[in-house]
Amino acid sequence: MTGDGWTGFAEPVSTSNLVRPERAAVMRYARLAWEGAPVVRMLEQRLARLHHTEHCVALCNGFWGLVLAMHVLALPGRRDVLMPSLTYRRMADVAAWARLRPRFCEVEPASLACSAATMRAALTPEVGLLLGVHPIVGVCDAPAIEQLSGEYGLPLLFDSVESVFEWVDGRKIGGFGDAECFSLHASKLLNGLEGGYVTTARADVARRLSALRDGRPPDGLDLRLDRFHAAMALASLDDLDAQVERNRARYELYRRLLAGLPGVSLLAFEEAAPTSYKTVVVELDEDWPLSRDETVARLNASRVLARAYYHPPLHRKTMSYPHVAAELALTDRLAARYMLLPCGHHVDHAAIERVVRLLHSLVSR
């Protein structure tokens, strides 16, 4: 309970984006889909343009997009895919489906992202694929990781699920490495209900991914995107710039309100280049009186569905499939400090003020 007697939100406020594009736009694309227009292809073409790349292959979800991309890109005869441990909680499972062993590396403390240096430190001759991962806020140094990939002759895949809108060094995310994977899940920047896509500049990779996605013999798997999901994603694309403005306003409000709260630091978006402002992440430092997990629990009790940032890190998870055990002290430390605060379509400015007041009440006890 806060000082004013407030006991919590009537409806939970979550960290999921759940953006709702204009109904008229959704219906327009859905009608096209209904009439047999190639809306999945239309979506792929628009996404390729958005990401300034040649090819885009849409799939039923991002998880299987990652599996297929790993399967296609990994060097034959090598067992491992190198990835940061502080990432998507199912990424090790993704590697297992691609019949690769996850091998984990550290991240940089400032960006929470893997870098050429952290990946180089974990490289072994068994690595057959580099998986660069963009963090939830900001980006990794993709050009430097590309250089590393070239230096060792290793294929490079990026998990760019959180970086649809971002740029690095004047280049749009989507055209780095051999391929990049994205999600169209409702919680992401582009809401396709369920869905995912892979971008690549390589025609051979796009052809192979399409054949696999379409279930073609001998080794395809039916992973096609539903046409109405494509319609929803197209409508989300129409709304993208407006959405980013709404996200920016929420982020600015958090920045202003959290400025006076000791022990809580908002992770800042790099604003020199376009950014989505989608997700709000804070770091709890030594001045904050509670552990991160206790803070999350207290917030959840008031129906503020704050979440720990990528916790537990992958190297701490129990895995019953082949993997490379790792000790990553920095990742362990970082994994205990960050959390996501409510944001997205259903979180209005009054809710943000309430969330920050709730945080104030935790520190004043």
Added chain:
Amino acid sequence: MIASELDWANVESAIDGVLDRGWYTNHGPMAQSLEARLSALHEVAAAVIVTNHSLGLIMLTEALGLQGEVILSALSPACCAQALRWAGLRPRFCDIDEATLGLAPGSAEAAIGAGTAAILVTPGCDPAPLAALAARHRLAFCRYAQPGRDGPGLVGLAACGDDPAPCALLTDDAGLAARLRNIRSSYGAGPPVTVHRTANGRVSELQAALALEALDRPCGAPNLPLRHLPFGQEIALLAVSQPRRDRLIARLHDAGCPAHPLVLDHRAVHCPHARSIAASCVLMPRRRAYDPAFVDLLAREAA
């Protein structure tokens, strides 16, 4: 050429509902309602809806913890064997019974060895002797594209046009259902249980809403004048002979229908009955109802 299954009004209403509720995926009210309806309809303890048959089969074998060989009909859709390989299993093709076109129990029994993990049956056969065979040898028994009480089954749900159709995994085994839900990664759909690895096989609220609409529409066998059987995303027409098959494919192409021959997996060519039937089969898109002009064309060819 081919009639649609749902009206635009159904689609519009389903989209409106999803947008109004703002619950897009992750086991929302439509998905929960669909699972409850399917469970009641098929009189099983649990129905777990997943993205499509291929992912359904992968997730089922994963939840059953299968390793080794899976016996299946040489006339199974290619997607079955491909899904099994993605799950790390070895498909073992066995010959069919020419009368039913399903897996022949004698052929299946002859193939059972130390590495056999399961028998997978596809539509067309009497499953009882195969279920008994599986029980006798302590093998898992699964039904692909059909419901049943003698082991978990996968049933397809209606989709619009050529969309990949979601499917439901039906089972009376509560533990298996719980593992399936955890592998599917459906947030909040039941208690967490330990699984080897998760996947993503979620069905969106719109897909669930459309499948619910389709459940309310009576659906008989396709109105086709040739013997046929469901074959993955397609339907297999039996055209009697290879020359007639080739002529039928040509006519269907002329009518705008993407028909093609059934090509057996190269590991299945040792099965003479399956090879003979495959040589007379035409694969074409699967629909709940076909346009009368299209049916007339097939009838003329059949005559």
